[in-house]
Amino acid sequence: PMIYAITPTYSRYVQKAELTRISQTLALVPNVHWILVEDSDEKTDLVRNLVADSNLLVTHLSIKTPVYEKLGDEDPRWLKHRGVEQRNLALKWLRENLQHGKDKGVVYFMDDDNTYSVKLFKEIAKVKKVGVWPVGLVGGLNAETLILDPNTGKVTGYRSGWKADRKFAIDMAGFAINLDLILAKSQAAFSYRMEKGFQESEFLSYFTTKEELEPLADNCTKVYVWHTRTEKPNVKGVVPGLEV
Ligand code: UGA
Ligand code: MN
Numbered sequence: 753p754m755i756y757a758i759t760p761t762y763s764r765y766v767q768k769a770e771l772t773r774i775s776q777t778l779a780l781v782p783n784v785h786w787i788l789v790e791d792s793d794e795k796t797d798l799v800r801n802l803v804a805d806s807n808l809l810v811t812h813l814s815i816k817t818p819v820y821e822k823l824g825d826e827d828p829r830w831l832k833h834r835g836v837e838q839r840n841l842a843l844k845w846l847r848e849n850l851q852h853g854k855d856k857g858v859v860y861f862m863d864d865d866n867t868y869s870v871k872l873f874k875e876i877a878k879v880k881k882v883g884v885w886p887v888g889l890v891g892g893l894n895a896e897t898l899i900l901d902p903n904t905g906k907v908t909g910y911r912s913g914w915k916a917d918r919k920f921a922i923d924m925a926g927f928a929i930n931l932d933l934i935l936a937k938s939q940a941a942f943s944y945r946m947e948k949g950f951q952e953s954e955f956l957s958y959f960t961t962k963e964e965l966e967p968l969a970d971n972c973t974k975v976y977v978w979h980t981r982t983e984k985p986n987v988k989g990v991v992p993g994l995e996v
Contacts, residue, residue: 753783753856753857753858753877753931754783754784754785754855754856754857754858754931755781755783755784755785755857755858755860755873755876755877755928756785756787756842756846756857756858756859756860756931757778757784757785757786757787757860757862758787758789758838758839758842758843758859758860758861758862759774759786759787759788759789759861759862759863759864760789760791760834760835760837760838760839760863760864761788761789761790761791761799761838761864762790762791762792762817763790763791763792763796763798764984765984765985765987765996766865766982766984766985767798767799767864768798768802768995768996769982769996770864770865770982771788771799771802771864772802773867774862774864774868775802775803775806775808777868777870778806778808779806779807779808780870781870781873783877784808784809784873785809785810785811785857786806786808786809786810786811787810787811787813787842787845787846788803788810788811788812788813789813789814789815789838789839789841789842790812790813790814790815790838791814791815791816791817791835791837791838792814792816793814793816794814795812795813795814796814798995799812800812811845813838813841813842813845815837815838815841816837817836817837817838818837821833821836821837821944830948830949831948832948833942833944833946833948833951835861835863835942836942836943836944836951839861839942840941840942843934843940843941846859846931846934846935847934847935847938850931850935851935852932852935852936853932855931855935856931856932857930857931858876858877858879858883858928858929858930858931859928859929859930859931859934860876860928860929861924861925862925863924863925863979865980865981865982866925866977866978866979866980867977867978867980868925868976868977869976869977871974871976872885872969872976872977875968875969875976876928876968878966878968879928879929879930879966879968880930880966881929881930881933881959881960881964881966882927882928882929882930882933882956882959882960882964882965882966883927883928883965883966883967883968884898884907884922884926884927884965884966884967884968884972885898885926885927885967885968885969885972885974885976885977886898886926886969886972886974886975887922887923887925887926887975887977887978887979888975888977888978888979889978889979889980890923890925890979891912891913891914891921891923892912892913892914893911893912893913895975896910896911896912896913896921896922896923896926897910897911897972898910898911898922898965898967898972899911900967900971900972905967905971906963906965906967907962907963907965907967908962909962910922914949915949918949918950918953919953919956919957919962920952920953920956920957920962921953922952922953922956923952923979924951924952925977925979926952926977927952927956927965929956929959933959933960937958937959939958940955940958940959941955942955
């Protein structure tokens with residue numbers, strides 16, 4: 753199946769470095785279609801050139817987060833939802849350009865700053881409806897993970913340091929959804945109306961139940977994705993003519 757990797761991205765000093773890392777990971781993955789959505793009114797040359805250089809199959813889009821929903825420079829990260837507009841545009845693109853029943857694939861939301869093992873994509877390719885796996889360095893733990901029934905192997909709960917009682921206490925990087933479901937449930941989307949930190953849980957609720965989740969990554973015993981975050985660089989001067 754084709755893996756549709758949806759990545760929101762926004763302009764800042766580390767953007768090119770982040771996108772270089774992600775695109776070079778994806779270059780090691782067979783059958784991937786990268787849907788890269790800039791948080792801007794217009795596509796930028798920086799991202800356009802990076803896409804052209806990548807040799808990947810890419811759909812490059814842009815849509816700006818409304819000013820009143822945008823995180824300020826000094827705001828803490830949790831204050832606003834991130835990537836809502838961009839992920840929704842990518843979902844719209846899938847629904848307008850792919851055919852239910854004909855196009856086969858799996859949809860994965862891939863932040864531009866996480867670290868992804870190539871092994872993760874072999875797991876994503878196995879997803880029948882909704883697949884789940886541990887995510888390293890998130891939710892106040894060394895890793896967030898699923899609790900499995902030792903007899904049935906089914907998901908019975910979540911190990912998270914943050915609101916583990918959510919209907920689905922899973923980070924954006926910890927699940928992938930079959931394209932058939934994405935195309936069939938055309939109303940499923942992200943929203944600013946959701947409580948902070950509940951985007952994943954609310955979105956997954958459109959498609960599945962806890963009992964139906966498919967635990968991957970060796971029954972959730974392996975970590976193949978890390979919620980890394982890049983330090984904001986302390987730039988005190990700018991060298992003219994150098995794109996960083
Ligand atoms: C965590 C999750 O990993 C995100 O998937 C989720 O969207 C976010 O929480 C949330 O609750 O909204 P975190 O590391 O805190 O993410 O968020 P970022 O990595 O800063 O942003 C997530 C994605 O949105 C990134 O791909 C980033 O490039 C993009 N983004 C962020 C924008 O497009 N515009 C922005 O103004 C900020
Ligand atoms: Mn992040």
